[in-house]
Amino acid sequence: MIKLGKNIVEVTGLKKRYKDFEAVKGVDLQVEEGEIFGFLGPNGAGKSTTINMLSTIIKPSDGIAKINGYDNVKERDDVRASIGLIFQESTLDEKLTANENLMLHCKFYNVPKEKREDRIQEVLEIVDLSENRSKIVETFSGGMKRRLEIARGLLHYPRVLFLDEPTVGLDPQTRNHIWEYILKLKEKAGITIFLTTHYMDEAEICDRIAVMDGGKIIALDSPEQLKSDVGGDIIEIATTDNQQAKQKIEDTYQTTVNESSEGKLSFQVKEGSTFLVEFVKNFDIPITTVNLRRPTLNDVFLQLTGREIREETASKHERNKQSMRGGR
Amino acid sequence: MEGIYAIWQRDIIKFFRDRARLIGSFAMPFMFLILFGSGMSGAMSSMIGGSNAAGPLADFDFVEFMFPGIIGMTVFNTAIFSALSVVQDKEFGYMREILVSPMSRTTIAIGKVLGGSTIAVIQGLMMLIFVPFIGVSISFMMVIKLIPVMFLVAFAISSIGLLIASSLKTSQGFQMVVQILIFPMLFLSGALFPLNGMPAWMDFIVKINPLTYSVDMFKKIILQPDQMAPALREAMGLDLSVFNHVITFSQEILVVVAISAVFVVLATLKFSRSEG
Numbered sequence: 149m150i151k152l153g154k155n156i157v158e159v160t161g162l163k164k165r166y167k168d169f170e171a172v173k174g175v176d177l178q179v180e181e182g183e184i185f186g187f188l189g190p191n192g193a194g195k196s197t198t199i200n201m202l203s204t205i206i207k208p209s210d211g212i213a214k215i216n217g218y219d220n221v222k223e224r225d226d227v228r229a230s231i232g233l234i235f236q237e238s239t240l241d242e243k244l245t246a247n248e249n250l251m252l253h254c255k256f257y258n259v260p261k262e263k264r265e266d267r268i269q270e271v272l273e274i275v276d277l278s279e280n281r282s283k284i285v286e287t288f289s290g291g292m293k294r295r296l297e298i299a300r301g302l303l304h305y306p307r308v309l310f311l312d313e314p315t316v317g318l319d320p321q322t323r324n325h326i327w328e329y330i331l332k333l334k335e336k337a338g339i340t341i342f343l344t345t346h347y348m349d350e351a352e353i354c355d356r357i358a359v360m361d362g363g364k365i366i367a368l369d370s371p372e373q374l375k376s377d378v379g380g381d382i383i384e385i386a387t388t389d390n391q392q393a394k395q396k397i398e399d400t401y402q403t404t405v406n407e408s409s410e411g412k413l414s415f416q417v418k419e420g421s422t423f424l425v426e427f428v429k430n431f432d433i434p435i436t437t438v439n440l441r442r443p444t445l446n447d448v449f450l451q452l453t454g455r456e457i458r459e460e461t462a463s464k465h466e467r468n469k470q471s472m473r474g475g476r
Numbered sequence: 477m478e479g480i481y482a483i484w485q486r487d488i489i490k491f492f493r494d495r496a497r498l499i500g501s502f503a504m505p506f507m508f509l510i511l512f513g514s515g516m517s518g519a520m521s522s523m524i525g526g527s528n529a530a531g532p533l534a535d536f537d538f539v540e541f542m543f544p545g546i547i548g549m550t551v552f553n554t555a556i557f558s559a560l561s562v563v564q565d566k567e568f569g570y571m572r573e574i575l576v577s578p579m580s581r582t583t584i585a586i587g588k589v590l591g592g593s594t595i596a597v598i599q600g601l602m603m604l605i606f607v608p609f610i611g612v613s614i615s616f617m618m619v620i621k622l623i624p625v626m627f628l629v630a631f632a633i634s635s636i637g638l639l640i641a642s643s644l645k646t647s648q649g650f651q652m653v654v655q656i657l658i659f660p661m662l663f664l665s666g667a668l669f670p671l672n673g674m675p676a677w678m679d680f681i682v683k684i685n686p687l688t689y690s691v692d693m694f695k696k697i698i699l700q701p702d703q704m705a706p707a708l709r710e711a712m713g714l715d716l717s718v719f720n721h722v723i724t725f726s727q728e729i730l731v732v733v734a735i736s737a738v739f740v741v742l743a744t745l746k747f748s749r750s751e752g
Contacts, residue, residue: 205576225578239573243490255482256577300573 156181156308156340157202162211164197171197173363174211179342179356181307184334186354187344188445190455194363195344196236196312202342203233203310216307229257232301232309236316238293242286246277246296249285250303257304271299274336275329291322298329302337309333311343315350327353348445359449366452371445378443378451381420383427384412386437393433406450416443416451479579483587484594487561491595501554501599505546508668509606513539513546520669524711533708539610541712544694545667547622548629551600552662552687555630556654558592559637562747563650581748585638588747589740592634593627600626614698621697628732629690635739636686642746667691670713683718686735689728692716696725 157179164172172194179185187195200206202213204224213220216230240249247268254264272278275295285293294314301309311330315323331353333339343354351357352371359367359374367374387393394405394413405415417423420440428438450456491497517538524536565571574584601623607614637654644650662668664678665687674682682688692714695701701714709715716723723731 203576205572225580228576228578233572233576235569235572237569239569239571241486241490241570241573242568243493244486248486248489252482252486253573253577255478256574256579258478258578 154181155179156183156216157185157342158212158214159202160212162198162201162213163209164194164201164206165209171363172201172208175365177358177365177368179308179340181340182334182338183355184330184341184343184353186351186357187342187360188346188348188351188357188449189344189360190346193360195360197363198360199310199312199342199344203231204228229304230307232304232306234294234297234301234309234311234314236313238297240285240293240297240300242293243284245282245284246272246288247281249296250300253300253303259304267303267305271302274302274332275299289322290318291325294318294322294326295329298326298333302333302339305337306339308340308342311341313344313346315345315347323347323350351445357445359452361449361453367448374445374448375443378416378447380416380418380443382414382416382441382443382447383420383424384414384437384439384441385435386412388434388436393431396431396433404454406454406456408456412437414447414450416447479577479583480587480590483574483584484591487558487588487591488594490561491598501550501602502605504553505550505603505606508549509539509542509546509610512668513542513610524670533711536708536711537611540612540699541670542668543606543610543612544698545665545691546606547600547603547626547698548665548667548687548691548694549662550603551596551626551630552633552690553658554599555592555596555633556637556640556658558595558634559588559641560647560650560654561592562588562638562641563644563647566645567647582744585744585747586740589631589634589638589743592637593630596630596634597623597626600630612698618697622694625693625697625729628729628736629693632686632690632732632736632739635736635743638743639739639746642743642750661685661687664688665691666695666713666716670711672711672713686732688716689723689731692723693725693728693732696728 155178157177159175159177162172162175163170175194175198177185187198189195197206201208202215202220204220204227207221215227218226218230220227241252244252250268250271251264253259254267259267268281269278272281275298277292277295277299280288280292285296288296298311298314314330315326318326327350330341330343334341343350345351354371356368356370357374358365367377369377385393390407390411390413394407397403397405397413397415401415401417403415403417405413407413424438424440428435446456520538520541521536524533562571565574575581601619604614604619640653640657641650644653660681664671664682664685666682667687671679671682671688695714699712699714701709701712704712704714
């Protein structure tokens with residue numbers, strides 16, 4: 149990849165060890181100014197730990213992270229002044245008004261007095277909350293709180309905005325709105341956005357994605373490139389006897405078949421539409437449903453790790469393993 | 477510096493916004509002063525002066541005696557419980573907003589201690605509302621003297637509160653530790669009854685209790701023991717002495733300043749090292 153812009157985030161060999169386990173096992177990455185960079189991976193993959201190290205919340209056990217040219221450990225306060233953080237859980241003071249929350253933030257971050265009023269108006273406009281400025285945050289909906297939090301994160305004009313699962317726990321409509329605001333931010337402010345998510349569709353808006361699993365980056369590219377690396381199309385079928393069908397497809401076509409928890413078999417082929425006709429004609433186990441589609445980021449993850457990324461479809465065993473791995 | 481102000485300001489705004497807390501803060505002092513104090517005053521007078529007391533001891537009035545102690549208790553309770561907000565901020569997430577800002581941990585700790593102290597002074601002053609009902613006479617000069625003393629005491633106690641809060645993760649835990657601490661400190665401070673003729677071990681606790689000196693300062697300002705008959709002064713336990721030296725007001729100030737200094741440093745260190 150040709151580097152045109154300046155690298156605003158530079159990370160080499162970043163590691164985090166806890167007593168008896170390594171949450172992050174050596175992460176290297178560069179992020180250009182103005183990029184939307186995403187961390188994708190299941191819970192416990194080390195996304196949050198990595199983002200916490202980059203945002204100076206926890207100290208790395210090893211390796212170097214630099215943001216805006218400042219070292220995350222040695223020049224911590226300069227890094228902090230250069231970044232905005234939006235956490236998974238709300239960090240607003242709900243007993244205060246929106247304005248009070250924003251004003252306090254200006255003071256914490258030394259925003260010059262004469263600029264505070266303008267900035268508060270500006271960020272409230274970006275997230276459409278201008279009319280709720282003097283209302284107590286307690287009365288806000290979940291989506292409004294999230295937006296206020298994003299607004300607050302922008303007040304000190306950070307160079308990099310970290311968003312850790314920014315839409316977790318929100319309804320789909322609100323989620324879409326939040327993403328509209330985030331894209332608007334990128335266009336208006338030219339801010340670099342660093343986010344983690346385990347929603348596939350959300351990861352699609354990133355310029356580049358680092359797929360994380362088991363504390364390591366296992367792939368790093370644009371979403372389009374990652375998907376085309378999967379190669380070909382995805383065929384999903386359900387049959388009356390999945391076990392036998394799986395065996396049969398694997399033997400006949402020399403490919404790996406993944407079985408999802410919803411009882412569907414999926415595998416990839418080149419030239420999906422011509423293949424499908426032949427396949428259905430010749431397959432002797434009764435097929436109940438069949439579907440041909442382009443690969444998604446979930447398929448990318450599936451191909452890289454043999455597992456699905458979605459937490460809700462992870463098997464119980466898998467989930468136990470993940471929670472034992474801890475992380476987050 | 478502005479960080480300290482911002483942390484302080486947040487606590488003050490929230491204090492005045494929380495009406496229930498404001499009204500509730502009168503409940504304890506009211507119960508002690510009016511119910512307990514008035515109820516006990518007859519018994520206390522006869523214990524101290526005998527039922528047909530004559531001479532200086534007849535002037536003993538238990539409610540009047542208790543009043544400086546109640547101010548002390550209010551300042552003490554408010555100051556130590558103000559640190560609860562630190563634990564609650566951890567629970568509700570706001571502490572992360574504070575901790576990831578470029579402000580130093582010392583700034584945050586000092587802001588919190590000053591916020592708690594200020595609220596404690598305000599609550600302490602609110603206790604003066606009881607003055608007309610209990611027949612204590614308080615001059616304007618006394619109030620002027622009370623404010624800085626209250627602040628000093630509150631600063632010491634808020635620091636102790638922050639030290640406890642920095643070591644704990646849940647509000648329940650904090651409340652339990654503080655409750656366990658509050659009662660012995662209060663009972664053995666001279667706030668609620670005269671500390672006369674105690675067993676040696678208890679006397680020792682009284683003398684190492686920071687609250688003893690704090691309460692005694694309030695007593696010296698409000699009750700003006702130097703204008704009392706010596707017998708009455710002794711009966712009211714107003715001759716606080718350490719190693720047989722009667723302690724003066726300025727010595728008490730020094731003691732509380734020293735306690736403040738020690739605990740604010742300890743609390744700041746503990747707060748800076750706590751995970752957040």
